[in-house]
Amino acid sequence: MNLHIEKTPVLLGEKAAALTASLLRQAISDNGSARLVLSTGSSQFETLEALVKEDVDWSRVTMFHLDEYVNLPETHPASFRKYLKERFLSKVTLAAYHLVDGNPDSIPSLTAELKKAPVDVGLIGIGENAHIAFNDPPADFDTRESYIVVNLNERCKQQQVGEGWFATTADVPAQAISMTAWQIMQCRHIISAVPHKVKAKAVADTLSHDTTPDIPATLLKTHPNFDLFLDAESASMIAE
Numbered sequence: 001m002n003l004h005i006e007k008t009p010v011l012l013g014e015k016a017a018a019l020t021a022s023l024l025r026q027a028i029s030d031n032g033s034a035r036l037v038l039s040t041g042s043s044q045f046e047t048l049e050a051l052v053k054e055d056v057d058w059s060r061v062t063m064f065h066l067d068e069y070v071n072l073p074e075t076h077p078a079s080f081r082k083y084l085k086e087r088f089l090s091k092v093t094l095a096a097y098h099l100v101d102g103n104p105d106s107i108p109s110l111t112a113e114l115k116k117a118p119v120d121v122g123l124i125g126i127g128e129n130a131h132i133a134f135n136d137p138p139a140d141f142d143t144r145e146s147y148i149v150v151n152l153n154e155r156c157k158q159q160q161v162g163e164g165w166f167a168t169t170a171d172v173p174a175q176a177i178s179m180t181a182w183q184i185m186q187c188r189h190i191i192s193a194v195p196h197k198v199k200a201k202a203v204a205d206t207l208s209h210d211t212t213p214d215i216p217a218t219l220l221k222t223h224p225n226f227d228l229f230l231d232a233e234s235a236s237m238i239a240e
């Protein structure tokens with residue numbers, strides 16, 4: 001694991017985006033194309049804002065989407081398809097993209113697209129409960145499916161309310177379609193951009209424990225190419 005601690009979320013975003021862009025350029029130079037997985041949530045704002053300004057031949061990049069609520073319409077403010085369209089897809093013109101549309105019937109076609117070739121870079125957020133994608137604790141580390149339907153736990157729902165996406169936890173959908181922990185680990189390189197004070201405990205738990213489904217992000221530490229970007233606040237509870 002390569003640990004980077006930047007002063008602010010903006011600096012964190014710039015550094016995480018710069019590394020992402022350099023890996024995409026390398027993949028394009030090696031193979032003629034690149035494949036990228038994007039996560040969403042408030043934690044990815046600064047990274048995506050910096051990433052769209054990077055010098056990458058986006059016409060050679062295919063994007064995959066990490067997770068989406070089951071049956072949430074794209075017009076809802078919390079829709080992650082809406083998020084990616086507004087913050088990424090409207091700013092760069094890609095070779096192709098594959099959004100998770102919230103309909104479990106789409107899982108086989110999404111999986112078929114994903115399995116066509118390895119993903120070069122995964123930008124994988126870490127939640128307040130240390131979830132990766134919507135794999136809440138205890139996460140399923142065993143399934144070899146690419147996407148599964150998961151139930152969201154209360155802590156996860158509270159985070160979504162805290163970030164302002166929903167008014168109450170009762171408004172948060174009960175389920176999501178999530179890329180699995182195993183599939184995330186198949187990315188050739190994983191970059192986690194994790195700013196803000198609300199993540200300090202999840203970060204400290206992730207760094208101080210061995211791999212356990214009870215702290216899903218601990219799995220990322222076993223990846224040979226894992227870069228974790230923190231800011232001063234998210235790093236504030238790491239043990240000396």
Ligand SMILES: N[C@@H]1[C@@H](O)[C@H](O)[C@@H](COP(=O)(O)O)O[C@@H]1O
Binds near residue numbers: 134
């Ligand atoms: N569905 C998103 C994921 O794509 C993201 O990786 C993760 C952490 O992000 P954040 O803490 O910013 O919500 O959980 C979110 O809810």
